[in-house]
Amino acid sequence: MTAGTETSGPDDKVQPERLAYRPNDVAAVLGIGxxxxxxxxxxxxLQSIKYGRTRLIPARRSSAS
Structure with a gap:
């Protein structure tokens, strides 16, 4: 292996970027109830959307152009 080269093994999993979060996840991240x-x-x-019986809070994206 050369310097600056990274390898990924079969156990490495790429987490896709989340588009929305459940209220419990938002509460945990913000440190509120x-x-x-x-x-x-x-x-x-706090903007939210209803998907079936689930309430979701859309993730905000910053546009760095």
């Missing part, structure tokens, strides 16, 4: 996430959704401070 699930109820507070619900309050933010109801007040409109």
């Amino acid at each position: 699930r109820n507070r996430v619900s309050e933010l959704i109801k007040s409109g401070e």
Whole structure:
């Protein structure tokens, strides 16, 4: 192996970028409770979409152009 060369083994898994998160995931990332996430959704401070019976919060993307 030469310097600067990386190899990936069969156990290496690439995690695809998430497009949306569940409220529990958002609460954990922000360090707030699930109820507070619900309050933010109801007040409109946090955008969400309904997919079936599941509530999802879209991931924000920054455009660095």
